[in-house]
Amino acid sequence: MSEITVQGRPVPFVPSPNRVARPAGVTPKCLVLHSTCASYNSARRWLCDPVSKVSAHFLVARDGGVTQLVRLADVAWHAGVSFWRGQSGVNRFSIGIEMEHLDGTQDWPAAQLHAVAALCRVLLARYTLPADAIVSHAEIARPKGRKVDPVEFPWEAFRKALTVSEK
Numbered sequence: 001m002s003e004i005t006v007q008g009r010p011v012p013f014v015p016s017p018n019r020v021a022r023p024a025g026v027t028p029k030c031l032v033l034h035s036t037c038a039s040y041n042s043a044r045r046w047l048c049d050p051v052s053k054v055s056a057h058f059l060v061a062r063d064g065g066v067t068q069l070v071r072l073a074d075v076a077w078h079a080g081v082s083f084w085r086g087q088s089g090v091n092r093f094s095i096g097i098e099m100e101h102l103d104g105t106q107d108w109p110a111a112q113l114h115a116v117a118a119l120c121r122v123l124l125a126r127y128t129l130p131a132d133a134i135v136s137h138a139e140i141a142r143p144k145g146r147k148v149d150p151v152e153f154p155w156e157a158f159r160k161a162l163t164v165s166e167k
């Protein structure tokens with residue numbers, strides 16, 4: 001059952017066991033972008049493998065396909081030790097979005113950028129968040145420099161895509 005529709009398509013749900021219930025009264029305050037450093041298929045397997053103890057709410061493929069792995073009411077394990085605007089433990093109050101990308105060897109396709117932007121627009125609207133609530137894993141990971149993803153992400157093109165109204 002789809003919890004969210006992006007670009008007119010209900011997003012398929014493939015449940016990951018790597019999650020806990022969001023604490024009562026806590027709602028998402030930011031969206032955290034990641035890159036997988038792996039292909040879509042191996043990333044999806046890893047994010048759904050109980051051994052990995054990692055997950056994300058969404059995985060966006062290079063072709064723009066979006067898959068949901070963790071319900072929005074649950075906490076996904078994507079940020080690790082982290083800090084944002086005065087609060088640590090960003091997983092509790094965030095939504096994690098993994099993007100299929102192999103560091104250093106791949107570009108960022110327009111279809112993927114537009115799908116991520118469309119997904120973010122839906123989530124920002126749902127939780128009444130401003131565009132600057134979209135952050136990189138690199139910026140919230142602690143200690144600083146522990147994470148560098150999403151690697152080579154074209155933030156300017158992404159911000160532009162974010163402002164395009166959805167048809």
Ligand SMILES: [Zn+2]
Pocket residue numbers: 033034035078137147149
């Ligand atoms: Zn990450």
